[in-house]
Amino acid sequence: MPRIAILDQDSCQPKRCSLECHRYCPGVRTGDDTVVIDERTGRPTIFEELCTGCGICVHKCPFRAISIINLPQELEGRRIHRYGPNRFALYELPIPRAGKVMGLVGQNGTGKTTALEILAGRLGPNLGSREAAPPKVLNEFFKGSELQAYFARIGRVKTAYKPQAIDGLPKVVRGEVGALLAKADERGASRELSEALGLSEVLDRNVKLLSGGELQRLAIAATAVREADIYYFDEPSSHLDVYQRLNAARVIRGLAEAGKAVLVVEHDLAMLDYMCDYVHVLYGKPRAYGVVSSPRGVRVGINVFLDGYLREENVRFRRESIRFEVRPPSKARVAGRAMFSYPKLKKRFKGFELEVTPGSVYVGEVVGVVGPNAIGKTTFVRMLAGELKPTVGRLGFKLAVAHKSQYLKIEFGGTVEAWLRELIGEFGPSFDPEILQPLEVRPLLERRLEELSGGELQRIAIAACLGQPADIYLIDEPSAYLDVEQRLSTARVIRRVIERREAAAFVVDHDMLSVDFVSDRLLVFTGEPSQVGKTQGPLGMREGMNMFLREVGVTFRRDPQTGRPRANKPGSGLDREQKERGEYFYLG
Numbered sequence: 001m002p003r004i005a006i007l008d009q010d011s012c013q014p015k016r017c018s019l020e021c022h023r024y025c026p027g028v029r030t031g032d033d034t035v036v037i038d039e040r041t042g043r044p045t046i047f048e049e050l051c052t053g054c055g056i057c058v059h060k061c062p063f064r065a066i067s068i069i070n071l072p073q074e075l076e077g078r079r080i081h082r083y084g085p086n087r088f089a090l091y092e093l094p095i096p097r098a099g100k101v102m103g104l105v106g107q108n109g110t111g112k113t114t115a116l117e118i119l120a121g122r123l124g125p126n127l128g129s130r131e132a133a134p135p136k137v138l139n140e141f142f143k144g145s146e147l148q149a150y151f152a153r154i155g156r157v158k159t160a161y162k163p164q165a166i167d168g169l170p171k172v173v174r175g176e177v178g179a180l181l182a183k184a185d186e187r188g189a190s191r192e193l194s195e196a197l198g199l200s201e202v203l204d205r206n207v208k209l210l211s212g213g214e215l216q217r218l219a220i221a222a223t224a225v226r227e228a229d230i231y232y233f234d235e236p237s238s239h240l241d242v243y244q245r246l247n248a249a250r251v252i253r254g255l256a257e258a259g260k261a262v263l264v265v266e267h268d269l270a271m272l273d274y275m276c277d278y279v280h281v282l283y284g285k286p287r288a289y290g291v292v293s294s295p296r297g298v299r300v301g302i303n304v305f306l307d308g309y310l311r312e313e314n315v316r317f318r319r320e321s322i323r324f325e326v327r328p329p330s331k332a333r334v335a336g337r338a339m340f341s342y343p344k345l346k347k348r349f350k351g352f353e354l355e356v357t358p359g360s361v362y363v364g365e366v367v368g369v370v371g372p373n374a375i376g377k378t379t380f381v382r383m384l385a386g387e388l389k390p391t392v393g394r395l396g397f398k399l400a401v402a403h404k405s406q407y408l409k410i411e412f413g414g415t416v417e418a419w420l421r422e423l424i425g426e427f428g429p430s431f432d433p434e435i436l437q438p439l440e441v442r443p444l445l446e447r448r449l450e451e452l453s454g455g456e457l458q459r460i461a462i463a464a465c466l467g468q469p470a471d472i473y474l475i476d477e478p479s480a481y482l483d484v485e486q487r488l489s490t491a492r493v494i495r496r497v498i499e500r501r502e503a504a505a506f507v508v509d510h511d512m513l514s515v516d517f518v519s520d521r522l523l524v525f526t527g528e529p530s531q532v533g534k535t536q537g538p539l540g541m542r543e544g545m546n547m548f549l550r551e552v553g554v555t556f557r558r559d560p561q562t563g564r565p566r567a568n569k570p571g572s573g574l575d576r577e578q579k580e581r582g583e584y585f586y587l588g
Helices: 056-060 114-120 135-141 146-150 176-185 190-196 212-224 242-257 268-275 297-308 377-384 414-426 429-435 454-466 484-501 510-519 541-552 573-581
Strands: 002-005 035-037 043-048 066-070 077-084 088-091 101-108 161-163 230-234 261-265 279-287 288-292 338-342 345-351 351-357 359-362 366-370 400-406 472-478 504-508 521-528 533-540 556-558 565-567
Touching: 002 043, 035 242, 056 066, 056 400, 056 541, 066 345, 077 114, 088 146, 088 484, 101 114, 101 146, 101 268, 101 297, 101 573, 114 230, 114 288, 114 510, 135 146, 161 212, 176 190, 176 212, 190 212, 190 242, 212 230, 212 242, 212 504, 230 377, 242 268, 261 359, 268 510, 279 297, 345 377, 351 377, 359 504, 359 533, 366 377, 366 484, 366 510, 366 541, 377 400, 377 521, 377 533, 429 484, 454 472, 454 484, 472 484, 484 504, 484 510, 521 541, 533 565, 541 565, 556 573
Parallel strands: 088 288, 101 261, 101 279, 161 230, 230 261, 351 533, 366 504, 366 521, 400 472, 472 504
Antiparallel strands: 002 066, 035 043, 077 088, 279 288, 338 359, 345 351, 521 533, 556 565
16 A cells, blocks of 8 residues: 655744654664654655554654555556655646646645646656656656657647736736737737736736736736647636636637637636536645546536545545535524614725615624625725725724735734734634634644745634624635635634624625525625625625626526536526526525
8 A cells, every 4th residue: 555654844843842753653763764854954754665654753743744644556656746755746647638628626735736737847747756757757657548648749739827826927027918918919819808808998007006806817818818739727716706707717618619728727616617628626635645536527527526525436535525505595684683784885986986875784694795896895894894984974883893804915924823812812712623623724823924825824814803802704705715625614614603703794705605605695796897886785695696696697507416506608598597587596
């Protein structure tokens, strides 16, 4: 049975421990070099061929930095890449196919981006060795598979790659949007794609002035205008609203219809379902190892992922299946003890005005906030938080407010635990079991904030917000950078905290699954983006979803096996039927 030993480099702190992994290892005690301490770094190296898998080092490590993992026998000799001794290992690879969109779905940290970078030629696979494998070795390794021909011509395959992180785009490219797209355009498609992605109005704008959603759409367009054999898109839905996500999906789908091979990493299952032909499910232990499963049809693949069981491989990677409600949840409150009410408000900026109609929120209620980008959702939240003063009207309530902002900018030169304690003080008895553990923040407490990924920062920011004693919790885009399982576990945590504390919450999000999962009622924003916005509600879930999706012109059907929403193709029979009935989301 293949076995790997993983040392989390960020968690290992040899200066603060007694090297228990070395002291208590049975192999070391009998004279073997099972665990060797590096004289320069002080960190251990665990030699897997000598390790018996006893797990003593795992339990003795005070920082939980070591994992010893027994892998299925079928993975013997199938290692594609390893980042070094006792580091992350990837097994198998997805298969690009001309004229098809191949999706990758799985937890963060299981190798989706690594797989894309290998196939795009940005990272040379080493097959578990220290150096990248030469072409002859790769040819022998992939002999008899579809990937043999791919790697035989990888130097001649032209690729276009949209990376996961787009926040740093203004640092590497300068100039106006239109000029940049024209320069990158190799297919004569910049005008068409600008219109399809809603970039026409910002073509004269400098890149450094773009919002996150505009940067994302620019990155998608800049990738799609290039002439390539294979296109790679890493998380193209981040920062986009529902309408923009489906437009991006159509653009990506169009590349495959033109005969190109496309690979996409995506956590929005509705978008993944809408644009893909096939799906590879990735499973494993985050930051330790990942396995790329065989390709499946998109509907079957997503359902297998939600079920947590790969029948052909006989692998269960999740204890419980994930299911969704087909009918609007009965949890919506139409009466009860009001937490607070807000009056009619207006906020004016240069070229934009937001009108807030009066509303009330009840004790224990979570109000989902939905609407297009640039329609005033964050402005409304910031007014409730006291960060912006209304132009017209006044918020007279005197309640404690905790706010998680849309953008994650934490300036603190220390560990996660030090920052949390500075913000919320001593941890209460329920903070660890109710918030830190389900949000998977506990393993990050000893890490420094500047070392964290976007998903890790997101979970910490949510924990910090929910850890504060408050009457109203304002949580802006909590699903950004999180994988599917993290999004749903975050929704559960928010609901439990709000109900137990008899508080109330507003949650802004673009992921329809998360909104459906967390909300009691909906506050819908309508209007013209970047010009005028107006609130409607809070409304019941059915009425709110119908109003919101009617505005963007999208209907969803339900998968009969999992109940998950699946976007209908515009103009299809189901789309027309549901629009005639006025049922855009809930069908029961």
